[in-house]
Amino acid sequence: MASILIRGGRVIDPASGTDDTLDVLIEGDRITRIAKGIESLDGQVIDASGLIVSPGLIDPHVHLREPGQEHKETIQTGSQAAVAGGFTTVCCMPNTAPTLDSPEIVRFVYDRARDAACRVYPVAAGTVGRQGEQMTEIQLLAQAGAIGISDDGDVIVSAGMMKSVLTATASAGLCFMQHCQEPTLTRNASMHAGGVSTRLGLGGWPRVAEELIIERDVRLVGETGCRYHVQHLSCAGSVDLIRAARGRGLPVTAEASPHHLLLTEEACLGYDTNTKMNPPLREHSDIEAIKQGVADGTITILATDHAPHAPDEKALPFNEAPFGIIGLETALAGYAQALVEPGNIDWPKLIELITVNPAKLCNLDRDHLGEEGLGELREGGLADVTLIDPNLEWTVTKADLEGLSCNTPFLGRSFSARPVMTVVGGQIRHSRLESHAAVYTH
Ligand SMILES: [Zn+2]
Incomplete structure (x- = not known):
């Protein structure tokens, strides 16, 4: 052997x-x-x-673009980026074309992932086509191997739909991962609503659009008991909301991404579309609050939101270019620079946030489809x-x-x-x- x-x-x-x-x-x-x-x-x-x-690193939030946008990334190429960045497991989001909203497409991802460089687990959509109108068959998606439920890329706008999805997600034993963006507050937005957006003449994405959704959802979590995870948290107010919800014993978690730990709105000053993300880069005070949230145990997971786009798409004017940046290859270095080198946390804490904690979020710390216990080093x-x-x-x-x-x-x-x-x-x-x-x- x-x-x-x-x-x-x-x-x-x-x-x-x-x-x-x-x-x-x-x-x-x-x-x-x-x-x-x-x-x-x-x-x-x-x-x-x-x-x-370290145990193999786990990223619970990546976009692999397959099926449908294979010119940006495929499950195979995304897995190569993952292992280059130290990741042995990634969880891919359902905003593909078609959407990962049926058991067949979930199984398709597993099929394509068989020859991938790392383990790939799909997160399935909570509503059909991520349209927010008709709930998916969450139990069947879980049986097909979905390790979480999310409409990432979009929020579930309707509170009634959100409550139904949380109820079904809880029965399936999964976690719901929310992209927190109140859409009527972010129309035509392409960056943080602040001094820089005014100067550049770009539409602003205010913090309150994120905070409102978290506030609403925390109340629904209180009613449904569903495990609920805030994706790519971007602002100080969100950290406070998560801290309060966890303080009340609710099953609420949150993730921070490398760019929200390292860059502010000022990075957008040169109209570089590689600084355009959703949610947007914010201010120093937000970065400090997120780092504080990591240090005090409010934020327990780090995730890249790896979002590949083709050069011609990112070459568009700032307000027309797509949101998102890649992150797998540079994530660990970025986490260390943002959190370990300044002394907010030590290496064992950082590794906890990128191994066992995301494993637990996605039920990968236990037997799953014949695999077992990811996120730890164990004889x-x-x-x-x-x-x-x-x-x-x-x-x-x-x-x-x-x-x-x-x-x-x-x-x-x-x-x-x-x-x-x-x-x-x-x-x-x-x-x-x-x-x-x-x-x-x-
Ligand atoms: Zn998102």
């Missing part, structure tokens, strides 16, 4: 509270031992001294492992972007941490360790 011995790394497993210098032995698709001083047998030995050995568990160099200076170039699209505002930005090896089910799917081949002993 093929084996890989990862020797002498700082093994961080938030699920078990492990943070120690240990060896990890992988045989076949399993982790068979985690201990000090494991003797190497035949097989590959990786010197992990100076590196962090006998699946060998999804990410090696991270926490002290690697690098500057993002186009060559670092391994998906199909390159719409990112982080080209040319320097970071000082990076994933250097991604192992999925015992197979090295991506590596930047020049030495790993040299120490191959078999």
Whole structure:
């Protein structure tokens, strides 16, 4: 059986509270031992001294554009971007064409993902075509393998529909993930409503459009008991609402994205459409509130909202270009720069937010369609492992972007941490360790 011995790394497993210098032995698709001083047998030995050995990273919010927009990304190319960024599992959103709103299309995603570089799990829509008018067969979608329900890209506007969807999502044992945007407050909006939008003459997307939906939904969660997750939270008021809801014991979680942790509305000053996202980049005070929310345990998940677009689409004028940026290849570096390097959180906390917590959100921490227990490093568990160099200076170039699209505002930005090896089910799917081949002993 093929084996890989990862020797002498700082093994961080938030699920078990492990943070120690240990060896990890992988045989076949399993982790068979985690201990000090494991003797190497035949097989590959990786010197992990100076590196962090983490459970494979999990991103619960990506857009893979397949079916329907394969010129932007496919499940295959998106999975390559994922493993380049240290991710062993991604959850893809249903705003494809057609929408992921039937068991057949959910199964299609699993089918296409069979040869992907990482694990791919679909999130299915809560309403047919994400139109907000007719509920999908949520129970059947769950049985087909949907690991969450969301109309992402759009909010469910009607409170009555939202209540029905939450009730059905709760019965199916899934979590509802909301794109919080009150649409009548964001007509013609292309960036944060503030000083910069006024200066640039662009339509503004006010914070209250996000906060209103969270306030409404928290009340509906109180009535339905459904697990409810706020996607790509962008402003300080939202952090306060989530903190209050969690304080009342409601099953409410929220995620922050790299761009909302690193960039403000001022990034839009040059009309670069790679700074146009939904929800938009906001102000310094929002960034500080989001970081505080991460540090105090209000925000428990980080997610990229990886949103590939073709160059000709992003070449349109700012108010016409599509929203969104890619994020998988630069996410970990961005999280470290925003949260670990300034001291808001330490590495074990960061890893918790990108492994075991998203696994729990999507029920991937338990048996699922024959798989088991993602998000942790455990003897006998699946060998999804990410090696991270926490002290690697690098500057993002186009060559670092391994998906199909390159719409990112982080080209040319320097970071000082990076994933250097991604192992999925015992197979090295991506590596930047020049030495790993040299120490191959078999
Ligand atoms: Zn969204």
